[in-house]
Amino acid sequence: MLLCAALLGATWPILAALPGIPSQILAGDAYVITQGSGPLSINTSLAENLTRQFAAGNVSPEVLSLGTLRGEPVLIRAVKPDAFFAVEGAEPGPSVTLGDRWALVGEGLAGRLRLSAGENVTLVGSVLPRIAFAPIAGVYRTATPANDELLVDYGLGRFLAGLGSMSFHSIRVKTLDPDALLAFLRGFGASAHVSGPGMPQVDIASSPPADERVANLILRTGIGGSANDYLTTAVGEASASVRVVAYGIAALLALLTAFGIHAVQRRAFADRLPVVGVLRAVGAGNRWMRRRFLAESLPLAVAAGVIGAALGLLGEARLQPNGRLLVFGHEVLVTFDPVTFALIVLAIVAMSTLSGLGLLQAALRERPSGSIREASAVEPPQSLEAVLRG
Amino acid sequence: MARPILRLATRITRRTRATALAIAFACMVLVGALSLADGLANGIASVADRIGAGPAVYIRGDELLSSDIDPVALGNLTGDFVAMRVHPAELEINGIAIAVIAVALESYHGGIGTTSFPVGANDVSLDVGLRSRIVAASGIPVGTSGNLSVFGRRLTDLPIVAPPTNRSELFPDDWAYVRADLFVAMSPTQGGTVQAILRDGPLDPALAASLGLSRLETLGAVGFVRGSVAEVQSSLRILALVIAVVIGLIVYAAMSLEVHARAREIAILRSLGASPAAVARVYEAQALVLALGGAILGSALGIVVAHAVVSVAPLLGLPNLILLSPPVVPVGLAFAVALLAAAVGGIVPSRRAAVLTSTREAAPS
Numbered sequence: 150m151l152l153c154a155a156l157l158g159a160t161w162p163i164l165a166a167l168p169g170i171p172s173q174i175l176a177g178d179a180y181v182i183t184q185g186s187g188p189l190s191i192n193t194s195l196a197e198n199l200t201r202q203f204a205a206g207n208v209s210p211e212v213l214s215l216g217t218l219r220g221e222p223v224l225i226r227a228v229k230p231d232a233f234f235a236v237e238g239a240e241p242g243p244s245v246t247l248g249d250r251w252a253l254v255g256e257g258l259a260g261r262l263r264l265s266a267g268e269n270v271t272l273v274g275s276v277l278p279r280i281a282f283a284p285i286a287g288v289y290r291t292a293t294p295a296n297d298e299l300l301v302d303y304g305l306g307r308f309l310a311g312l313g314s315m316s317f318h319s320i321r322v323k324t325l326d327p328d329a330l331l332a333f334l335r336g337f338g339a340s341a342h343v344s345g346p347g348m349p350q351v352d353i354a355s356s357p358p359a360d361e362r363v364a365n366l367i368l369r370t371g372i373g374g375s376a377n378d379y380l381t382t383a384v385g386e387a388s389a390s391v392r393v394v395a396y397g398i399a400a401l402l403a404l405l406t407a408f409g410i411h412a413v414q415r416r417a418f419a420d421r422l423p424v425v426g427v428l429r430a431v432g433a434g435n436r437w438m439r440r441r442f443l444a445e446s447l448p449l450a451v452a453a454g455v456i457g458a459a460l461g462l463l464g465e466a467r468l469q470p471n472g473r474l475l476v477f478g479h480e481v482l483v484t485f486d487p488v489t490f491a492l493i494v495l496a497i498v499a500m501s502t503l504s505g506l507g508l509l510q511a512a513l514r515e516r517p518s519g520s521i522r523e524a525s526a527v528e529p530p531q532s533l534e535a536v537l538r539g
Numbered sequence: 540m541a542r543p544i545l546r547l548a549t550r551i552t553r554r555t556r557a558t559a560l561a562i563a564f565a566c567m568v569l570v571g572a573l574s575l576a577d578g579l580a581n582g583i584a585s586v587a588d589r590i591g592a593g594p595a596v597y598i599r600g601d602e603l604l605s606s607d608i609d610p611v612a613l614g615n616l617t618g619d620f621v622a623m624r625v626h627p628a629e630l631e632i633n634g635i636a637i638a639v640i641a642v643a644l645e646s647y648h649g650g651i652g653t654t655s656f657p658v659g660a661n662d663v664s665l666d667v668g669l670r671s672r673i674v675a676a677s678g679i680p681v682g683t684s685g686n687l688s689v690f691g692r693r694l695t696d697l698p699i700v701a702p703p704t705n706r707s708e709l710f711p712d713d714w715a716y717v718r719a720d721l722f723v724a725m726s727p728t729q730g731g732t733v734q735a736i737l738r739d740g741p742l743d744p745a746l747a748a749s750l751g752l753s754r755l756e757t758l759g760a761v762g763f764v765r766g767s768v769a770e771v772q773s774s775l776r777i778l779a780l781v782i783a784v785v786i787g788l789i790v791y792a793a794m795s796l797e798v799h800a801r802a803r804e805i806a807i808l809r810s811l812g813a814s815p816a817a818v819a820r821v822y823e824a825q826a827l828v829l830a831l832g833g834a835i836l837g838s839a840l841g842i843v844v845a846h847a848v849v850s851v852a853p854l855l856g857l858p859n860l861i862l863l864s865p866p867v868v869p870v871g872l873a874f875a876v877a878l879l880a881a882a883v884g885g886i887v888p889s890r891r892a893a894v895l896t897s898t899r900e901a902a903p904s
Contacts, residue, residue, distance in 0.1 A: 216759030220601040222766030271603040278593030278757040408561040412792035
């Protein structure tokens with residue numbers, strides 16, 4: 150049971166962290182403004198007005214480009230470095246000087262691909278075929294998924310993304326007053342989707358994101374024919390897909406560990422079968438037997454669940470530097486989540502209890518004398534006779 | 540002794556059948572998940588191959604700038620193509636020094652390479668974007684000569700000429716163009732090698748492999764999705780480890796129960812002269828037989844489940860990008876995991892069976 154709890158303890162926290170990755174990449178802990186279904190609005194004019202309203206350090210206009218770097222998937226984000234560092238809580242490496250063409254690499258990505266300042270790297274376009282080179286000016290560090298990204302200047306980012314010279318994909322705003330942000334956007338007349346911490350998605354001068362899948366739209370109409378707010382739809386789809394896969398794998402793992410726990414319980418119960426017979430022979434009722442079983446097994450199951458889950462989490466944390474799990478080019482960052490921990494313990498206790506009650510129920514269906522007799526535990530010896538007779 | 544051992548090992552009871560089914564379920568999960576992930580990778584590759592991704596770009600290794608294609612090997616290539624030499628450089632012009640990318644493009648027709656641009660042997664052509672950067676940094680119009688440093692060597696007073704007249708959509712507008720001969724003259728070893736080959740169509744895969752060339756995916760979104768699916772595939776391999784532990788646990792419990800229940804049989808076998816090793820082999824073999832049966836059934840079910848998912852997905856409105864191929868690797872992995880885990884899980888019970896010596900000791904408690 151300890152082993153099964155450790156298995157769940159090592160895997161479930163990762164699976165629980167997976168569905169949040171796409172929205173973490175897009176928004177992080179800030180409010181994110183993306184293009185709505187109306188006229189193109191996420192541009193330098195909106196960014197400048199937001200900067201005046203919410204202070205420069207709190208507004209980060211960004212251009213996102215999906216690409217590969219040395220064969221590995223990587224998100225390339227064109228940003229204004231100071232604003233990005235403030236929003237992400239990132240720290241640049243020492244003595245970083247940026248020219249008009251630059252790239253900054255996240256510490257996680259730099260470690261994985263062995264990149265360092267002074268190197269030039271080859272980048273490719275996102276939705277249009279492109280080749281470009283970027284000099285790495287330095288390394289930055291952050292505790293968010295952005296630690297696995299490459300930052301570039303706006304010129305290079307727009308060339309890779311095939312975006313107009315005044316446009317952005319998203320503007321992230323860090324504010325304690327989201328209502329003021331929404332009021333500002335309504336007053337500005339921007340067509341946008343806004344989402345952020347503790348706030349459901351708000352559509353301003355825009356229809357809600359289309360239900361139709363981006364892949365279907367692109368296949369039917371071509372890349373140029375996709376809706377203006379394809380980014381919001383794509384992130385929603387990516388989150389839903391990852392959620393289905395993660396929860397599906399979590400359920401299958403639970404079922405597999407349930408098999409394991411049941412197998413071990415069955416073995417342990419075989420030793421105690423005569424005891425069940427004796428207790429019933431001296432007058433123990435079925436309900437008393439079940440209560441007795443629960444009183445004996447529950448503390449053990451809880452202890453095994455807690456210790457096993459803790460061991461699994463610790464083991465997973467120790468493996469982190471070398472055994473990192475990557476999704477969409479970003480490392481899955483696992484932190485201690487009390488809800489997931491409680492769920493693991495609950496699952497282990499439930500599996501153990503249900504399995505034990507099932508075995509007890511089967512024993513209670515037997516006559517007490519059948520449980521006490523040693524002969525019943527042994528298979529009929531026909532096969533042995535066959536062996537002895539040759 | 541082999542036949543009796545095999546006969547004893549292949550006894551199927553309700554207990555062992557349940558164990559085999561549990562192993563089959565675990566193998567079904569593994570084969571099904573890996574088949575679907577492999578199928579998704581095949582589907583994406585199939586769609587990506589049909590998307591117009593511009594010219595096919597081939598390099599050696601995974602980084603264009605450090606790629607080094609032997610120019611002699613270019614003679615083996617058929618059809619028209621462009622050999623691209625690319626090196627980071629420093630340009631001194633207008634009193635400032637600026638980091639640039641220096642590029643030489645050599646067009647090959649019928650096996651003969653020619654450089655049409657720039658014309659002069661020492662000419663440096665600055666593209667429009669690079670000119671804007673220089674003007675913005677220096678505040679004066681671009682000069683007519685400059686110094687270029689590449690490979691640690693510095694060439695001075697090179698003529699600066701007009702931007703290229705026709706630039707591929709693939710390239711940005713801030714490169715400096717020189718003739719290939721200039722690179723070779725500056726460093727025959729570093730400047731002589733070609734970094735990339737650009738063609739309208741893909742190369743014959745066998746030829747590309749023989750030259751050690753791999754295709755650079757210039758459409759990043761496609762490469763990103765391919766890479767992300769590859770990440771999922773490698774993560775699913777970790778699932779095999781979890782399944783191995785569970786199978787080992789199940790087999791251990793089942794074999795322990797089997798040894799416990801057959802204690803008297805084991806004692807009789809021993810008293811009839813069976814060696815401890817022979818008794819241990821019976822239960823180790825039984826563990827392997829169970830794992831083999833479970834793996835066969837589970838693999839078959841996994842293949843059926845994967846095909847069922849692919850068939851049902853369109854009915855639920857989900858786009859079907861999965862192209863299933865014969866799941867050789869997933870099935871092989873399932874067999875390896877099941878047999879290895881069963882072998883390990885069966886060691887303790889089989890050793891316990893081997894040390895049961897007398898009927899009294901063998902009697903169940």
